[in-house]
Amino acid sequence: MATRVSEIVFEPLGDALGAEVKGVDLREPLDDETIATIKRGWYDHIVLVFRDQDISNEDQMRLCRYFGDLAEVRSGAQAH
8 A cells, every 4th residue: 555645743742852654664665755754754754753664674674775775884893
């Protein structure tokens, strides 16, 4: 089922920053309008919380790619 932008709600978590995002299912690819709405919410609230989302690693990576390129992290590598 596709997300309708009109169903997305940003519920502020406090006076300073942060909002819970409701009305979006992150298990499915998002359309451009939905991505733009979430990005506006991110710009407005700085921190977004998506509660009760049962998403896979692939779902999480897809969501992150909407915000930019992903960097590869090598396990066992130590910073010097």
